[in-house]
Amino acid sequence: MPDAGLVLRSTRVITPEGTRAASVAVTGGTITAVLPYEAPVPGTARLTDLGDDVLLPGLVDTHVHVNDPGRSEWEGFWTATRAAAAGGVTTLLDMPLNSLPPTTTTAHLRAKRRAAAGRTHVDVGFWGGALPGNAEDLRPLHEAGVFGFKAFLSPSGVDEFPHLGQDRLARTLEEIAAFDGLLIVHAEDPDRLAAAPQHGGPRYADFLASRPRDAEDTAVALLLAQAERLDARVHILHLSSGDALPLIAGAKTDGIRVTVETCPHYLTLAAEEVPDGAGEFKCCPPIREAANQGPLWQALADGVIDCVVTDHSPSTADLKTADFATAWGGISGLQLGLPAVWTGARERGHGLEDVVRWMSTRTAELVGLDDRKGAIAPGRDADFAVLAPEETFTVDPAGLQHRNRVTAYAGRTLYGVVKSTWLRGRRIMADGEFTAPRGRLLTRLP
Numbered sequence: 328m329p330d331a332g333l334v335l336r337s338t339r340v341i342t343p344e345g346t347r348a349a350s351v352a353v354t355g356g357t358i359t360a361v362l363p364y365e366a367p368v369p370g371t372a373r374l375t376d377l378g379d380d381v382l383l384p385g386l387v388d389t390h391v392h393v394n395d396p397g398r399s400e401w402e403g404f405w406t407a408t409r410a411a412a413a414g415g416v417t418t419l420l421d422m423p424l425n426s427l428p429p430t431t432t433t434a435h436l437r438a439k440r441r442a443a444a445g446r447t448h449v450d451v452g453f454w455g456g457a458l459p460g461n462a463e464d465l466r467p468l469h470e471a472g473v474f475g476f477k478a479f480l481s482p483s484g485v486d487e488f489p490h491l492g493q494d495r496l497a498r499t500l501e502e503i504a505a506f507d508g509l510l511i512v513h514a515e516d517p518d519r520l521a522a523a524p525q526h527g528g529p530r531y532a533d534f535l536a537s538r539p540r541d542a543e544d545t546a547v548a549l550l551l552a553q554a555e556r557l558d559a560r561v562h563i564l565h566l567s568s569g570d571a572l573p574l575i576a577g578a579k580t581d582g583i584r585v586t587v588e589t590c591p592h593y594l595t596l597a598a599e600e601v602p603d604g605a606g607e608f609k610c611c612p613p614i615r616e617a618a619n620q621g622p623l624w625q626a627l628a629d630g631v632i633d634c635v636v637t638d639h640s641p642s643t644a645d646l647k648t649a650d651f652a653t654a655w656g657g658i659s660g661l662q663l664g665l666p667a668v669w670t671g672a673r674e675r676g677h678g679l680e681d682v683v684r685w686m687s688t689r690t691a692e693l694v695g696l697d698d699r700k701g702a703i704a705p706g707r708d709a710d711f712a713v714l715a716p717e718e719t720f721t722v723d724p725a726g727l728q729h730r731n732r733v734t735a736y737a738g739r740t741l742y743g744v745v746k747s748t749w750l751r752g753r754r755i756m757a758d759g760e761f762t763a764p765r766g767r768l769l770t771r772l773p
């Protein structure tokens with residue numbers, strides 16, 4: 328064994344080659360070797376024996392709305408990153424909107440970094456935003472280290488982050504393609520949304536009808552056509568409509584540079600179960616029918632959908648009103664993403680290796696962090712989650728670290744208890760207790 332400050336030993340370590348009994352050597356916050364279970368431990372090293380608990384790479388959640396500064400009563404860097412640590416997430420990427428200012432200029436990025444500095448329990452990176460008026464800000468933001476740019480094709484829900492029309496989308500994508508950046512897109516078509524029945528009120532069925540699948544399918548088609556025309560890199564955020572999958576599969580076969588994410592709530596919650604007036608279930612695109620879930624799981628298995636992210640987008644409880652038309656749209660799931668997805672995965676015959684691929688390895692690859700994150704392998708950061716996958720717990724909102732303890736998962740019994748979380752070789756959470764924040768602010772650049 329090479330010189331190691333720390334050795335983590337488990338009968339079940341999830342590595343890129345599969346799950347096996349192993350001893351993981353860590354020096355200076357970096358994994359230096361993955362060795363046989365019985366490898367002798369040097370006298371200078373500290374040994375942590377995890378028994379049969381599973382050692383997996385810390386999750387990389389590339390879709391989180393921290394809302395700080397500006398709407399920090401909705402969430403904040405301190406609380407969001409504590410929730411992340413509690414849920415086995417060691418890296419998160421903050422979305423450019425719902426904070427004030429939004430991350431749409433380099434000055435705004437500096438404001439975000441100031442708000443986050445010294446207050447993050449896990450590593451945090453930033454997305455930039457692409458608005459109708461900020462084309463000249465995109466390259467400077469790229470050079471300042473944002474991981475890509477988010478745009479909406481339909482209204483975002485906040486006035487300070489207007490959506491791009493079709494012509495603006497083309498010009499924005501052209502600008503971003505010029506430096507081979509990544510455009511990540513909320514894909515719902517505003518005309519299809521406007522044409523759908525808008526009844527408002529507390530009935531979930533009415534809300535679902537107001538955000539039909541064809542609004543997503545149409546927007547996805549538009550985006551794929553633009554990506555093909557410009558040979559640009561695009562990423563489809565929070566895909567909900569299973570009907571869009573054949574189109575995406577075809578695009579991938581044709582070599583269009585597209586990646587796709589979905590979310591735990593689309594995989595595990597069903598429209599038929601959403602109580603009327605339960606605003607905590609509102610998000611856009613919406614949670615759809617149970618029959619929509621099978622195709623999403625199959626697409627994950629087939630690689631048509633690349634990854635799973637939480638799209639944690641909280642607000643204060645008073646904004647999650649009983650009227651689905653006016654309630655804030657966003658599901659709070661940062662702390663619960665891993666157990667929610669694992670519970671659904673095991674029911675459908677998928678392994679924990681699959682969950683790790685969807686929630687850590689592929690998300691790290693999406694944002695170019697796969698030299699540091701996303702796998703238990705030599706040279707990567709020693710970021711880990713320790714999971715008891717056979718243990719269950721019932722979700723009690725009082726146990727959440729989110730600033731607002733509102734969740735669509737309340738009362739659900741989930742598999743997978745996160746026992747501890749490690750960041751660069753230091754245990755940052757154990758059995759619900761946290762150390763002082765040790766997270767770093769990440770940039771796209773090394």
Ligand SMILES: [Zn+2]
Nearest residue numbers: 390422638640
């Ligand atoms: Zn989002």
